[in-house]
Amino acid sequence: MSYWARFRVWRGDSEKGELVDYPVEVNEGEVVLDVVHRLQQTEAPDLAVRWNCKAGKCGSCSMEINGRPRLACMTRMNTFAEDEVVTITPLRTFPVIRDLVTDVSFNYTKAREVPAFAPPPDLKPGEYRMQQVDVERSQEFRKCIECYLCQNTCHVVRDHEENKQHFAGPRYLMRIAELDMHPLDAADRKRAAQEEHGLGFCNITKCCTEVCPENIKITDNALIPLKERVVDRKYDPLIWLGNKIFKRGDVRAAKQ
Amino acid sequence: MTASAATSEEIEHHTFDVVVIGAGGAGLRAAIEARLQGKRTAIITKSLFGKAHTVMAEGGCAAAMGNVNPNDNWKVHFADTMRGGKFLNNWRMAELHAKEAPDRVWELETYGALFDRTPDGKISQRNFGGHTYPRLAHVGDRTGLELIRTLQQKIVSLQQEDHAATGDYESYIKVFHETTITELFKTDGRISGCFGYFRPTGKFVRFDAPAIVLATGGVGKSYSVTSNSWEYTGDGHALALRAGATLINMEFLQFHPTGMVWPPSVKGILVTESVRGDGGVLRNSEGKRFMFDYIADVFKNLYATTEEEADRWYTDPDNNKRPPELLPRDEVARAINAEVKAGRGSPHGGVYLDVSTRLSPEQILKRLPSMYHQFKELADVDITKEPMEVGPTCHYVMGGIEVDPDTGMSVVPGLFAAGECSGGMHGSNRLGGNSLSDLLVFGRRCGLGAAQYVDGLDARPQVQEADVVTATERALLPFTTAAEGGENPFVVHQELQKTMHELVGIIRKADEMELALKKLEDIAVRARTVSVTGGRAFNPNWHLALDLRNMLLVSMCVAKAALERKESRGGHTRDDYPVMDPEWRKVLLVCSAEGEDNVRLERKEQVPMRPDLLDLFEMDELKKYFTGEELGGHRATAQEGAK
């Protein structure tokens, strides 16, 4: 039941690169990552690719397959016609390291800019009590496998290098929403979401939600509610006064 | 490449107090502790930060918090762990683990973890094989993701604190991801540093540090059917051996009973035990729930003997015994193996696992979402309607670096180990859920142990420059042999996997293992001369060429120890010695390195279990595992104590 597929693979590094054609054998039940591995074992032993779990759990094998941002380990070969050329290229929004591997450090930088969970000061370990219904909202966002497909897709940064500095991207705006909805988080994150992490850039196109392999409703459940909370807060005159007193950028002080 | 080229290489140089190799649960928890003790700490990982194997753990993290059944406590957890490991466990580790696991789990909540809840708002706990009470803290079937993300976010949180204090996020903790360590350095018998390469560039890096914590995970990539990823090449095991440390229990490998069997490309990928914990049953091709036929003598009276009683247990666990589907993993894996061999397997060589008859589609989607996803997307099977086909897959190595239970230090001063790469805690078989808790308990202990060790040093051992040159040359060897036309490393790797899978697999025989050892020697020769194409930047065939050396050494340990142990116990089943022998319970097989590609095996006596811990068991049960001599002695001490 095997057949020969036509693969077109981007090969190169940060300086130059090209699409290279490879005929390659495909067996029943295989995914794109299996085919990449077969290429490594035969014609292209130095073909660079990231992967770990091969089951959609680690978010390592992100790439663009026929132009669509996807996980290679969860893309079945039977979704393509046998005579169709399958083109695989690295994520477009991040700089290429080699072949299908990109430099995703942008995401780690953004992760570090979101202030961490602020535990309630008076609660000891073992004393946390939360209801299932209350944790479920944040749990949905914690399903994120950090594949960065949403970060790669969002038009705010996809072809706009200049926006990268001011925009955390859907994954990390969602992280702010997650902490904001955590039943016990003691911090206030709304102003910072808007002013420091670029929530205002998002014009709710939902492209991020469409590519999320975990089917997280990033826009509907995280970004839109966060925007609503920010708006509610902005018109509260007392809080507005509070914001004036603390200097900008002093996120921790503003939260107390 | 010549020696002169190796000396002229520019090598990035860092100095730390503690270097942690591995960014899974064990490594991250160790690093957090070292930093909390005020140590400048490096975290090194082969893949990206947040992608270590721990991310794949599904079912949960065992800790006797007693949230669901208040009868649970550390003593019950300890006893279950010892029983699961067939009493070969290092009892001190099992004791520390059972006592400290609840604190380690509660601590995660203060880092921001969000576990599933009980109706009264506590952390929910689920049933798992071998655990007397519902004990596994979990988040659906993605507990490992929650654990690693929480620890990762705690590291970020500490870095934010450091940034606030010093203006530099990395003043105390620095993560070097996509960096592979290939060599440890010793000076005057103590750890002085390590050496490796950055995967993206292929450039070399050296870390000078008096304490190194190995948290490198397992060895499954030496087998062709495995739930493990490319990272599991036994690097930590091999690094430790070459540095003069010892490995114990290497004959014990856990074959998880339920891996996917179809399609071929996903063969081996794990199907979580939660499927059975939440009510899934195993049937053969005749529709029979065969596990009732496989309740071993030592487990008689602990498991239900009829389907009716087993079914009642799900709703009334206090008055019924648990279904035999929840026996420890080694028992279930052997049973499935036997059913398939007897011709009662499913079309693709497994058996059926069905959860659709007990749980509604909504419940399945809620409790087992990633299993639903996995089967739907990878096998076109809807587990809310139809059974899955499953069979054993190489999953976990019980064996590992021999360490001091309290501090995690190996026999080499300054070298520590925690998590899957350490040995002893799980004896001959690990209970599900006991790994995640092990990572937290002993990760923390290693971080602490390393910090205290560093504090106790008068002077830091200096790395010898000559050792750096040797390490560089060794790492570049596959490029040298390229010119001489060696083999493709992928081919040699497949040969190794096939050898281990076929000859040192679930059921073992002396002649097959002898053959395996011969083959391994041959593969070792071939591995030394594999050649690679391409350059040094992100080049998978170079990486594999280097990993092969580790896999070989570890496979040698597994095969030698398995041949030596003439009994069947836990994750070691001998066709020619099918019964468990109390005389062997007292014996640990200890491996140490002999040259580049060989290992030496020695026998060592187990430390007798502390009497107060022995007293946690019924004498009738102990008699199944211990020799009369050992128990006679115990009774004597107990009587003396009473006097």
Ligand SMILES: Cc1cc2nc3c(=O)[nH]c(=O)nc-3n(C[C@H](O)[C@H](O)[C@H](O)COP(=O)(O)OP(=O)(O)OC[C@H]3O[C@@H](n4cnc5c(N)ncnc54)[C@H](O)[C@@H]3O)c2cc1C
């Ligand atoms: C599919 C699956 C499901 C599981 N489910 C459960 C479960 O439900 N409950 C449970 O308790 N256990 C479970 N386990 C077992 C458990 O997940 C692992 O044993 C555990 O996560 C191992 O953690 P660790 O910290 O020891 O190592 P890992 O998380 O594997 O991390 C190893 C780290 O070491 C690094 N490393 C390795 N070699 C080098 C090197 N040479 N240089 C630099 N870095 C290196 C790796 O890059 C990685 O960062 C499961 C395992 C699998 C495969």
Ligand code: SF4
């Ligand atoms: S919804 Fe917002 S974050 Fe998502 S892709 Fe559109 S603009 Fe980007």
Ligand code: SF4
């Ligand atoms: S939110 Fe979804 S798409 Fe974005 S990184 Fe997480 S898993 Fe990937």
Ligand code: FES
């Ligand atoms: S390899 Fe883990 S998500 Fe694809």
